[in-house]
Amino acid sequence: MSKLRILALADLKPAGMGDRLARDYDVVRDIDDAADVTIVLTAGNLGLSGEDMAKLPALKMIAVNGVGLDALDLAQAKRRGIAVSSTPDVLSLAVAEMALGLALACSRQIAEGDRFVRSGQWAAHRKLGLGRSLLDRRAGILGYGRIGRKLADLLRGLGMQVFYTARSEKPHAPDIYCADAVALARNCDVLFVTAAGGSDTSGLVDAQVLAALGSDGLVINVARGPVIDTQALAQALQSGGIAGAGLDVFDTEPQVPQSLLEAPNCVLTPHIASATSEARHAMAQLVLDNIDAHVAGRPLPTPVDL
Numbered sequence: 157m158s159k160l161r162i163l164a165l166a167d168l169k170p171a172g173m174g175d176r177l178a179r180d181y182d183v184v185r186d187i188d189d190a191a192d193v194t195i196v197l198t199a200g201n202l203g204l205s206g207e208d209m210a211k212l213p214a215l216k217m218i219a220v221n222g223v224g225l226d227a228l229d230l231a232q233a234k235r236r237g238i239a240v241s242s243t244p245d246v247l248s249l250a251v252a253e254m255a256l257g258l259a260l261a262c263s264r265q266i267a268e269g270d271r272f273v274r275s276g277q278w279a280a281h282r283k284l285g286l287g288r289s290l291l292d293r294r295a296g297i298l299g300y301g302r303i304g305r306k307l308a309d310l311l312r313g314l315g316m317q318v319f320y321t322a323r324s325e326k327p328h329a330p331d332i333y334c335a336d337a338v339a340l341a342r343n344c345d346v347l348f349v350t351a352a353g354g355s356d357t358s359g360l361v362d363a364q365v366l367a368a369l370g371s372d373g374l375v376i377n378v379a380r381g382p383v384i385d386t387q388a389l390a391q392a393l394q395s396g397g398i399a400g401a402g403l404d405v406f407d408t409e410p411q412v413p414q415s416l417l418e419a420p421n422c423v424l425t426p427h428i429a430s431a432t433s434e435a436r437h438a439m440a441q442l443v444l445d446n447i448d449a450h451v452a453g454r455p456l457p458t459p460v461d462l
């Protein structure tokens with residue numbers, strides 16, 4: 157019996173998981189050769205644009221390897237009755253760890269110290285200057301979803317006082333609610349951005365929020381680049397309006413603007429927050445489970461509510 161064709165716009169990692177997909181399905185890579193395809197596999201950061209979705213008249217299901225849905229035309233999916241799945245929860249720890257790592261790297265000059273040693277400055281008896289402690293400072297979580305709450309658990313467990321903002325106050329939350337991003341920035345020293353991307357949150361961290369964070373403040377972004385106004389951020393870093401930034405996500409990846417490449421105390425990583433073998437394995441497993449369930453006519457394990 158011939159295998160069902162699947163359009164895979166992204167790879168499943170570790171490699172064995174991609175092999176499993178290829179064992180059970182006929183994996184197609186070219187969208188222009190996929191008019192008959194009913195299932196698409198894509199990544200959170202890649203999504204599926206409205207234009208590309210329109211090239212797939214037979215499409216019935218989109219399996220997202222990730223949690224971000226901002227690059228997916230959800231309105232078209234809903235209109236056409238296309239089922240969508242994602243991979244919630246299994247990546248939260250990895251992303252939260254990365255946010256913590258970026259905050260430590262910024263405040264304790266880890267990346268800068270590495271460059272200092274490698275460039276021979278330490279050997280030349282130069283001094284790096286003092287960093288700041290992270291854990292005795294106040295954390296702010298912008299976007300108190302699964303990832304934000306996992307990060308809050310980690311930070312609270314390490315002794316930080318944690319504030320958050322979200323669309324509404326969460327009953328029984330162990331952290332302190334702030335009504336909006338400015339109030340959150342005013343109350344914290346380290347602003348962690350974990351909000352979902354998309355038009356609702358675009359530019360949410362603007363010049364006003366950065367000014368409220370202040371010259372001792374750090375901003376960490378493991379969500380989506382556009383949640384922060386990049387120009388305002390580069391300006392705040394250059395002028396000392398804030399103390400530093402740790403960024404894993406950018407407006408137009410993989411391009412990073414020169415203004416951030418040149419900004420002082422800015423630690424940059426290539427969108428790797430969920431890229432641990434543990435998280436990626438569990439994500440791939442969920443993708444396969446969702447596809448298998450769709451093909452068998454069973455309810456999807458982790459459907460997206462459209």
Ligand code: 8YV
Pocket residue numbers: 166198199200201202221222223224225247427430
């Ligand atoms: C991944 C992500 O980089 O979950 C998301 O939305 O952006 C990341 O976890 C990506 O989706 C990997 O497939």
